[in-house]
Every structure is written in C-alpha cells, then in structure tokens.
Amino acid sequence: MNQGEPTMPNPARADDHETRIADLLGRMTVEEKFGQLQQLAWAWNTGPGGGSTGAVEAAARKGLLGSVLNVVGAANSNAVQRIAVEESRLGIPLVFGLDVIHGFHTTFPIPLAQAAAFDPAVTRTDGEVSAAEARSNGVHWTFSPMVDVTHEPRWGRIAESPGEDPYLAARYAVAKVRGYQGDDLSAPDRVAACAKHFVAYGGAEGGRDYNTVDVSEQRLRNLYLPPFEAAVAAGAATVMAAFNTVSGVPAHADPRTLTGVLKDGWGFDGVVVSDWTGVQELIAHGSAADEADAGRLALSAGVDLEMVSTTFVDHGPALLERGELSQERLDDAVARVLRLKLRLGLFERPYVEESAEITAPTAAARAAAREVAGRCVVLLKNDGGALPLDGTAIGTLAVLGPFADSGDLLGTWALPGAPEAVPVLRSLREALPHAVVTHAPGVPADGSDVSGLPEAVATAAAADAVVLVVGEPSEISGEAAVRSDLGLPGRQEELIRAVAATGTPCVVVLVGGRPLTIGDWADQVQAVVMAWHPGIEAGPAIADVLTGAVVPGGKLPVTFPRTVGQVPLYYNHERTGRPYDPAVPEEKYVSKYLDVQDGPRFPFGHGLSYTDFALDEPTLSRERITVRELLAGETVEVTVRVRNTGEREGEEVVQLYVQDPVAAIAQPVRRLRGFDRVRLAAGEERTVRFTLGADDVGFWTNDPAGVFTVEPGEIHVHTGNSSRTQARRTFRIT
Numbered sequence: 001m002n003q004g005e006p007t008m009p010n011p012a013r014a015d016d017h018e019t020r021i022a023d024l025l026g027r028m029t030v031e032e033k034f035g036q037l038q039q040l041a042w043a044w045n046t047g048p049g050g051g052s053t054g055a056v057e058a059a060a061r062k063g064l065l066g067s068v069l070n071v072v073g074a075a076n077s078n079a080v081q082r083i084a085v086e087e088s089r090l091g092i093p094l095v096f097g098l099d100v101i102h103g104f105h106t107t108f109p110i111p112l113a114q115a116a117a118f119d120p121a122v123t124r125t126d127g128e129v130s131a132a133e134a135r136s137n138g139v140h141w142t143f144s145p146m147v148d149v150t151h152e153p154r155w156g157r158i159a160e161s162p163g164e165d166p167y168l169a170a171r172y173a174v175a176k177v178r179g180y181q182g183d184d185l186s187a188p189d190r191v192a193a194c195a196k197h198f199v200a201y202g203g204a205e206g207g208r209d210y211n212t213v214d215v216s217e218q219r220l221r222n223l224y225l226p227p228f229e230a231a232v233a234a235g236a237a238t239v240m241a242a243f244n245t246v247s248g249v250p251a252h253a254d255p256r257t258l259t260g261v262l263k264d265g266w267g268f269d270g271v272v273v274s275d276w277t278g279v280q281e282l283i284a285h286g287s288a289a290d291e292a293d294a295g296r297l298a299l300s301a302g303v304d305l306e307m308v309s310t311t312f313v314d315h316g317p318a319l320l321e322r323g324e325l326s327q328e329r330l331d332d333a334v335a336r337v338l339r340l341k342l343r344l345g346l347f348e349r350p351y352v353e354e355s356a357e358i359t360a361p362t363a364a365a366r367a368a369a370r371e372v373a374g375r376c377v378v379l380l381k382n383d384g385g386a387l388p389l390d391g392t393a394i395g396t397l398a399v400l401g402p403f404a405d406s407g408d409l410l411g412t413w414a415l416p417g418a419p420e421a422v423p424v425l426r427s428l429r430e431a432l433p434h435a436v437v438t439h440a441p442g443v444p445a446d447g448s449d450v451s452g453l454p455e456a457v458a459t460a461a462a463a464d465a466v467v468l469v470v471g472e473p474s475e476i477s478g479e480a481a482v483r484s485d486l487g488l489p490g491r492q493e494e495l496i497r498a499v500a501a502t503g504t505p506c507v508v509v510l511v512g513g514r515p516l517t518i519g520d521w522a523d524q525v526q527a528v529v530m531a532w533h534p535g536i537e538a539g540p541a542i543a544d545v546l547t548g549a550v551v552p553g554g555k556l557p558v559t560f561p562r563t564v565g566q567v568p569l570y571y572n573h574e575r576t577g578r579p580y581d582p583a584v585p586e587e588k589y590v591s592k593y594l595d596v597q598d599g600p601r602f603p604f605g606h607g608l609s610y611t612d613f614a615l616d617e618p619t620l621s622r623e624r625i626t627v628r629e630l631l632a633g634e635t636v637e638v639t640v641r642v643r644n645t646g647e648r649e650g651e652e653v654v655q656l657y658v659q660d661p662v663a664a665i666a667q668p669v670r671r672l673r674g675f676d677r678v679r680l681a682a683g684e685e686r687t688v689r690f691t692l693g694a695d696d697v698g699f700w701t702n703d704p705a706g707v708f709t710v711e712p713g714e715i716h717v718h719t720g721n722s723s724r725t726q727a728r729r730t731f732r733i734t
Helices: 011-027 030-036 053-061 074-087 111-116 120-136 156-160 166-181 217-224 226-233 255-265 291-301 311-321 327-343 363-376 424-431 453-461 492-500 520-524 538-547 627-631
Strands: 038-041 067-069 095-098 194-198 238-241 271-273 378-382 396-400 436-440 465-471 506-511 527-530 613-615 636-644 650-659 671-680 685-692 713-720 728-733
Touching: 011 327, 030 038, 030 311, 030 327, 038 053, 053 074, 074 095, 095 327, 111 120, 111 156, 111 166, 111 363, 120 166, 120 363, 166 217, 166 226, 166 671, 194 226, 194 255, 217 226, 226 238, 255 271, 255 291, 271 327, 291 311, 291 327, 311 327, 363 538, 396 424, 396 453, 424 436, 424 465, 424 538, 436 453, 453 492, 465 492, 492 506, 492 520, 506 520, 506 538, 527 538, 613 650, 636 650, 636 671, 636 713, 650 685, 671 685
Parallel strands: 038 067, 067 095, 194 238, 238 271, 396 436, 396 465, 465 506, 506 527
Antiparallel strands: 378 527, 613 636, 636 685, 650 671, 650 713, 713 728
C-alpha cells in the first residue's frame, strides 16, 4: 500500500555534490578523513562517559571532527561552527545533532501517544514544528524517528515507539521523515531525520534495555525491518545502529544488516551513525578484543559516524596502514558524511541567522500541540455516558490525584529548558467556569504515603463528579526505564478504590508512557481515559476531551494486558496448533493461562467515542487474482461503508486486517494493512476505500538471502474499528 512519496533529490544538485565530494576526498589527509567520522558531545550528556567542550573545539580547529551533538542555541552553534569553517585547513562545516524526539521548545505528545491517533498527519505536524524550532537554534539533525516495533510494555522505550504493529509504524515513519525533512534539507526550517534503532531493538528479552534479541529471519523481515524500509524509501537522511545483538551479532558489527540489507539491498546512500558509545561497547558485548578491534568491526560492518567514543579516530589510521580496513570503505563513509552536509546546505550557509532564532513556543505551535494531543487521547471505558462532563449540571467537580495539578506530563525526552505542561486542574477550571472545581492530590505519584487519602475521599464525597488523574511520572518511561510491574506506581490504585467507594461518579484519566495493567478498580469507576504523556498542552487537551469540546477518536496502538504475566501479549501473534477457543473455556490443553482470563484487557485498535458508528461488511472489487497479477502491481480494492448513528459529530478509525489461513510459514492471526480516520457529522455516512497488493498479502521467508513470496490460496479481509472485528470477506489468489 502506498506510504507516501519519497524526497527526491535534484539530479543536477546531486551531480554537483558528488563532484565536490570527490574533490574533497582527493585533498583530505587520512587523519582528516577519520575526523569526519567522529561525533563528540558538547556540554551536557545523554549517557555514560561524557564530552568536553575543550576537546570539541580542539578537534574542530584541526579539522578532525565531523559532527557535534547537544549544542543548543544559535549563538553557541555559530561559535563552534566558526572554528571548523574559519580555522581548520579545509573549512569543512560541522553538522549539529540533537535528540529532538517529540518537540524542541514545543513538546508534543510522546510518539506512542501520537501513534494512538491513527493519523500520521499528527506526527508530520510534530516534525514540521520541531524542525523549524531546532534549525533556528542551529540544530541540523535529529535522532528521530524511532521506529522500533515492540511487544514489550515493560521496555521503557516503548514510549518512543509507534507500538506493536509494523504497518502502523511504517506509516508513521514516513510521515515523521517528511515532517522533518520536507522537500529540501537545506531549507532553514528543516532538519535531517534519523531512523533508529537498526535493527530489532524493540525485541529485547524481558524488556530490559540494551538486552539480547534472538530473532528468526522471517520475523526480522516481517516485523522489525518494514518501518525502516519505509523511512529509507521516504528519504530518511540517516539511520542509527542499535545497542542490541541480533541473533548473537551486535548490531554495530553486523555487516549483513547494515550493509547487506540497508545499503546494498535498499540503496541507502546516507549516514549510518552509531548510538552513544555503541562502537566501544562491542568490547563489553564480547565481540571485540579492544578499542582498535571495535573500530575495525563497526566501520567494516557499515557504521559511518561514531558517536562519542573515539575508536575510529584513535585507531583508524593504524588499521588502514596494516590493511585491516580498506581505503574504499573509509572513503565511502567519509563521502556519506560529506553528502549529508551538502544536502543540508552547510557549505553555502554554515551559520544560522541569530536574529531568527525561535526561543519559545509560538501561539501557533501551542495550538498545534493542543490539537495533536486531543487527537491522541483514547477513551477506554464510558459507562452510562459519564463523559463528556456536563458543565451545566455539575455544581462541584473534584479534580484529584498526583497528576491533577502537575506539570510532569511532558514524557521522556523533553529537552532541557522546555516549558512545563499546563496542568489539568487549571485547564478544567477554565473550561468549566460555572462549576466549583476542588482539588486534593490524595497520594504522591510513587511511594507509600497515604496521609492525603482522607482529604481526597472527603473532597470526592462532597462533589457531584470526580476526575482522578493518575499514572506514571515521566522519569519511569524512556531509555533505561524498564519496569517489572505495569500497575500504577505507589498507592494510586488504593486512591482510586477509596474515591470510587464514595459513590460519586468517577472518571479516571491515565497518564504514562506505556500500556498499564488496569486492575479491578476499572470496574468501580464510570470512565477511563488514556491520555499518555500529552506534552506541553496536556491540560487544555485533556480538558477539551473531558468536556466534549473534542470528541475522542484515538485507538490503542499497543495491547493493554490484564497482568504483566501475560507479556508479551500482542494482537498479531502467530497461529498455534492448539489455539484457545473462548466458546470452550474449560478446555485444558490449549494455549492459555490457568489463573487469568484469556486475552487483553483492551485490544490493539480499541477506542470509544461520544457518538456511535456502524460499519457495513466489506466489499471486494474482485474475488480472484493471480500471483502474477499481484507481483505486476495489480490490486484488490476493499470498500467499507461507515455511518455516524449517534447524535453528535465524531471520528472513527476504520481498520483493515488481513489473514492468510494456510501458508508455508505460520502467519499472524491477522495483520493491519490499512486504516483511515474519518470525521462524520451526526447521521452522515461515507465509503472508505483501501487497496491490497502484493506487499499486503505476501510475506518474507526464512531464507537468509531475503526472499519475499506471495502464495496461492485464500485471503481473509477483516474490517472494523478494532483488531477484534469479525466482519469478513474472502478472495482467492491463484
């Protein structure tokens, strides 16, 4: 299925770039070439070890530095850039990188939340706003988007991920790349994107960060690689290697993936950058004997630019002299770095215009962040029409919980100096001017202190309705933030039960960076809303949804398990010889747990609205198609009629899944292959169209050479509003 047009370079400009690259390569010393492959950190660090501003300046002055990360501010970047451009022998500019993950000044919802919108336009908006803010501050390159598919909610970096589905991840990868890069990387409001982490980082055993990934060839190619291929096809300028091993081989030293798949297979001509000290960590992996060996392995495998550790610069010349590195590989890596700088226009415009620096979120950026955050909210439960809140009927609203009056709603990877989020309490007071809005936190976000419980219970009992804002602090999601338990931290569940026991209608708003296990407390409250970490405009966006100014339309991009013991639990699991049948729950010898109800608490694709929708059975443009026709580009069109049967406007996400019931390799029970978020007025109806081609019905085999096949047989097409939909039509491939 079409995932967007790639960024196409101007042929004449590309030829000019290659001419300039060849000229520079011919004039560079060996030491200067290895210097271009070095990235050092500036004043603040994102991992073990650390950079020194003095070391950066000295290396830049000698022409022995290609890139710097964590330089922020137009004046700072210009000062460092002048050293490289005006004092080094060849005057080659530096490229400045920064982890702009979901916002620079204007923090948008975390990427997992953006995936919940089932609308790639939201992540493109984030990319466009972030790129303009970052580039004006002298940042040329962001280490985003992270497109790691994962089945591990314990893994803290699921917050940065688009979730568990490769098709959804691929659609978002394309949109984020296009948002960052636009049509011209040299434009003053664009930055180079970096698809990370290549590859299979989301498969870490036990959800423990940096851990082992043991993956079959077919799962590597069917699950983990598609979002990266989509990002590369969309023109992603760079790719970052992963910290993990892939079936025993550290990703930083894996020529099969970095060179064989990425560069040779997909024709990627951009930069492969290491992760923070990832090259040096080959020693800890047990793959390299020492730093020289680590540098040799990584550079030979296909890493082009080394982040923070210095094995290339320190040992590269000697390795080259001994014949342990090839001149061809060295020149290719340098050419890739120079090509990035040329595409960014840094040779012509190395400095940023300091008077044009964006120093704070604009009103337009805040409005965009608010709209995006509202689109990311998922309504999980809404019994008896508890939501939206009726501002005319509520005399007193109690807003409780540790996050009710908190600015800690930005999520992981909010940049230093970014404004705090607007609190929910303030926003609800503004949205409900005729109600008395009371407040008590009840319990802290973590820890065992319950001294505030009596006040919270009394406040709830005296109110007409309760909004209880609970969840995870930002610090316990993201990198190196792995949890063994997915429940609410501290005594928050006790707070919910105590408040619910008052009998006052209660709405629970969950904030966090991952799927959470929602206990029996959910049966005691009237509504549950998943707001994630919504970013700078958290409060207004949540208030918009709770009051009905915005009708929720988000869907879960990841499965919510009943208990952590079910993990990994994901909708697109492969078929088993003894599947669980809910019609025969007493059957013992099937794939199930003895002590927990089968299946998730909330499935992938689930999300409610304040109105109702009816979806007709899908119709197909044809019932038979040949393998040859599919491989030649022909498709099957699927149409679905959707109607808003409620009394107010709303948005529904029409989802399309396919299932291959008989295949040489066991296939997932279903795979998402299309979605469309549509807005309908009350009573309005619309026909949604999808096309299915070879990519949607075929699969990769376990052949290590990479073999994609489309097999004859039936294909079941399911359409609906979650992964549990039962509506189905079938066509046959001959």
